[in-house]
Amino acid sequence: MTPVAPPAAPALPVARRHIGLIVPLTGVALLVACATPPGPAGGPSTAAVAAAMPAPAGPKARLLLRGAVPAEDRYAAYQFDDPLLCQGPRPLMAGTPQKTPDPAWLGAGQLTTLDFVILRNDKPSCSVRWSFTPQPGRTYLLQGLALGSGCSARLVDASQPDRPQPVADAAMRSAPGQPCLPLAQARANAAASASIQGGQQGGEAVLNPSATTRGLEGLIRP
Numbered sequence: 001m002t003p004v005a006p007p008a009a010p011a012l013p014v015a016r017r018h019i020g021l022i023v024p025l026t027g028v029a030l031l032v033a034c035a036t037p038p039g040p041a042g043g044p045s046t047a048a049v050a051a052a053m054p055a056p057a058g059p060k061a062r063l064l065l066r067g068a069v070p071a072e073d074r075y076a077a078y079q080f081d082d083p084l085l086c087q088g089p090r091p092l093m094a095g096t097p098q099k100t101p102d103p104a105w106l107g108a109g110q111l112t113t114l115d116f117v118i119l120r121n122d123k124p125s126c127s128v129r130w131s132f133t134p135q136p137g138r139t140y141l142l143q144g145l146a147l148g149s150g151c152s153a154r155l156v157d158a159s160q161p162d163r164p165q166p167v168a169d170a171a172m173r174s175a176p177g178q179p180c181l182p183l184a185q186a187r188a189n190a191a192a193s194a195s196i197q198g199g200q201q202g203g204e205a206v207l208n209p210s211a212t213t214r215g216l217e218g219l220i221r222p
Contacts, residue, residue: 056107061134063104064158065093067118069146073097074119077104077142083113083131086173086180094119108136111183113173116144116153128153129174131183132167140167 067075074096081088092114095101106112113131117124128151134140141164144153157165171186173179181189 056105059108059136060105061108061136062139063092063106063114063134064139064141065095065101065104065116066141066143067095067097067116067146068144069097069118070120071097072121073146074122075144076117076119078115078117078127079106080113080115083111084183086113086129089115103139106134106140108134108138110134114142114155116142116151118144118146118151125149126151127174129172129179130155130170131173131186132170 063077065075065077069075074094076094077092078089079092080086081090093101093104111131111133113129115127115129117127119125126146126149128144130142130153132140132155137159138157139159141156141158142153143156144151155167155170157167159165169187171181171183171190173181173183173186175181
């Protein structure tokens with residue numbers, strides 16, 4: 001499959017809303033953004049995804065992808081060949097509201113940049129971008145939500161499905177007008193957000209009182 005071009009268009013208006021199990025904190029807050037995402041018209045097919053991203057050699061981490069999108073839409077994850085500059089996006093996995101994708105593998109111990117992308121009318125319509133360094137043997141969850149013409153997405157460590165944890169070094173790279181926020185600035189933003197909003201108690205993630213584990217059921221299979 002021919003590598004897709006990185007986004008060139010400026011970001012569209014931001015859609016902001018908290019979702020999921022965990023209140024906003026570093027690596028878990030999901031406030032963003034609707035930008036022109038990577039990917040060719042039509043988005044990645046399941047066969048193309050499988051062919052484009054074989055399992056990496058060496059230490060690995062597992063990635064799960066979940067999306068809450070309208071019935072006619074699809075969602076996908078892209079991984080970048082150049083994670084620092086957000087260049088060289090490749091389809092990693094794709095799913096539909098009727099079928100969740102199989103887990104994918106990430107190379108551990110190296111900077112990784114991922115996009116959660118919504119495919120609407122068979123065209124990419126919105127994306128949220130995260131960078132982090134996967135750790136060997138861990139399981140990560142990239143989970144996104146359609147919000148009208150925009151979207152939100154979070155990244156958590158789901159190695160223990162009933163106790164999802166923030167990813168310590170996760171930084172959101174997408175911002176209005178900046179589809180690839182410099183990594184140092186993104187990390188500074190994440191640190192500032194955590195210091196203002198908190199979200200931890202005794203080193204543990206603080207959960208919403210009304211939250212349940214329903215959204216994480218079935219993430220870890222025997």
